[in-house]
Amino acid sequence: MLDLICLDADDTLWHNMRFFAAAEEALLAMLAPFADAGIAREAMAAAELRNLAHYGYGAKSFTLSMIEAALDLGGDALPLSAIREILAAGKTLLAHPVELFDGIEDTLDQLAARARLVLVTKGDLLHQETKLAASGLGSRFAGIEIVSDKTPDTFRRLFARYDARPERCVMAGDSMRSDVLPALAAGAWAVFIPQAGAWAHEAAAPPEDRARFATLDRLADLPAWIDRIA
């Protein structure tokens, strides 16, 4: 029935946002003398959004945006120690342990029995490779695609590369904006598996046409859903 099961990685296979959130909390604490947490959070979100076109996604971009937000809010009163602490927080972020979601290996085995698995993730090339290696999950995937962004064209090219017909592909992940909508636009099925604490940038209205769309509580529910649509 399916040619390809495409899976997001961060916050779909393993925890991710909690580490970015921890780095941001450290930033807010550093900036407490200059701005309350709400203002600081807004300055950080603005820096990230402004820098996306320059830096793209990932922990290095996040680190550079933290520095920019700190300079914006602290002005000339910002202590240099804050810059040092931000660099350290960025390196901690790049080195965080990979904590798999419960039962993920079993779920991947079940999915792999149904179709070829492809990991589709955006972010820093080296960081994503490092996390995948640390996860021990690499051998379960027929392909690893680390991309600069997830657009309909990203999925069209990916399906073509694997000789897969879009209507025989499914993409599952925690981002409505990056996983669900572009996969649907490319003609595939898409499954939304929301996570608490997601980055606001990744939010979007759900699709109007829900024929090939579902929301599931956990990735562990995906094999049974695939059996139902088959």
Added chain:
Amino acid sequence: MLDLICLDADDTLWHNMRFFAAAEEALLAMLAPFADAGIAREAMAAAELRNLAHYGYGAKSFTLSMIEAALDLGGDALPLSAIREILAAGKTLLAHPVELFDGIEDTLDQLAARARLVLVTKGDLLHQETKLAASGLGSRFAGIEIVSDKTPDTFRRLFARYDARPERCVMAGDSMRSDVLPALAAGAWAVFIPQAGAWAHEAAAPPEDRARFATLDRLADLPAWIDRIA
């Protein structure tokens, strides 16, 4: 005769080092109150090397290492304006114009008549994609491979992905360390096209076994060299 002609991008198809060198010159000027140019250059090289395992290659890593080097040398006397200037220099680096080497389109056409062309480049995913798009050269390549590092395994996997036998592949680029040696180790031919001002990190002793190795002055000499080995 050949299955695949693999080409490096930065300083093989287009200018690159001159933009990193300009950013470094700006850094040295900022740090002039704290250290002479030689010391500052060494601090920057040390920061880059120390950070490679964390950050990988590319302009964002370079920016973060510039900040670290400035903090190392300036200590608590470093003005915050230096951090702002480094962030700006990093963004300039990410947005530099793509300046093709002379005659590169004609050379690629000649090479494409001999085998499939694959671009093999390391650095920031988004930055390399952006440069390739700006170059207008993308359609000449059968494949684009943006990798976190160039190791013998990188080339082995790449040749397998394109169903190419290593002894029927050639890799050409300006780095002895990243283009020539790993491609030879993977069983391919390799062509070294040195450029003035190359990063010391990319230097290495030439291979002892030169049966499948050549040094050429310009990429434009590659088609004729391929005809000679055929």
